[in-house]
Amino acid sequence: MYRINYLNRPTLITPDEVLFHAATDNNVDARQILPNIIVAEERIIAPALCDKFYEELLALKNVTVTTANQADLLTQINASLTASDKKNITVANIPVGTIINAIELVTNQDYVDLWNRFLWKLTAEAVDMMTTVPSWLRHTTKGQQKNNPPTIGGNGEASASGDRKDIQFKVDMQMQERIDPLIERMRLWICNRKETDKTKFPNYLKRCECDDFIGSRRGEGFEGRPDGISLLRKTDWVFGAYEERDERRDGRFRDFFDIGR
Numbered sequence: 001m002y003r004i005n006y007l008n009r010p011t012l013i014t015p016d017e018v019l020f021h022a023a024t025d026n027n028v029d030a031r032q033i034l035p036n037i038i039v040a041e042e043r044i045i046a047p048a049l050c051d052k053f054y055e056e057l058l059a060l061k062n063v064t065v066t067t068a069n070q071a072d073l074l075t076q077i078n079a080s081l082t083a084s085d086k087k088n089i090t091v092a093n094i095p096v097g098t099i100i101n102a103i104e105l106v107t108n109q110d111y112v113d114l115w116n117r118f119l120w121k122l123t124a125e126a127v128d129m130m131t132t133v134p135s136w137l138r139h140t141t142k143g144q145q146k147n148n149p150p151t152i153g154g155n156g157e158a159s160a161s162g163d164r165k166d167i168q169f170k171v172d173m174q175m176q177e178r179i180d181p182l183i184e185r186m187r188l189w190i191c192n193r194k195e196t197d198k199t200k201f202p203n204y205l206k207r208c209e210c211d212d213f214i215g216s217r218r219g220e221g222f223e224g225r226p227d228g229i230s231l232l233r234k235t236d237w238v239f240g241a242y243e244e245r246d247e248r249r250d251g252r253f254r255d256f257f258d259i260g261r
Contacts, residue, residue, distance in 0.1 A: 003077070005099040010062035013123045041127075044179065053201065060105060061103060065094050117186075
């Protein structure tokens, strides 16, 4: 679907695409979703795809409006909006410099298949997870306020709002039971196709190479954080987060509290 990318930087997904695949009401305000897309993609999707592949997909799925393509993009956007029963826009809504996002811009069929089979759903789930806490506890001019604060003796909408334990449970289960399994299945799907044809997914390389993925789960794969804490996985309990690291890793990962001594 053709949509305006209001984040002023390329992203894999748009709010409408999140609402299509995430377990949410279909009338959720796009503003609740939009600020969480970058966090979700950089936190979960980019490490799962590898930087080079992620950057390649960003370049393919986003295009900047120019005087040469403005009219054509407007036609494509309005056709997509009409198909989704949404209000059309005018050329004033897409001035030169606006970023447009669409899977239709991607001509590599393997990449389109990846998007439709795994990546669309996976990215939507990641964004939904990152939206959970901000949509529950908002940053307002009065400070941190619950979206639906409980009322004494109330039996209305606010009384059904999830509490802290509910929120923590949802986030943990989304990460462990929905997102992680999808990442693993996507990896296997990509690797099977790379084994058949090495030219497929050429930028799914280096630390995310199929043969090296098991090592990355042990903490040897993603630079910046050992033991996969930033990707696989962080919950209420993170065992060994500050323990002495294996000397075989060039001494790079020392006890957290030794840093700066």
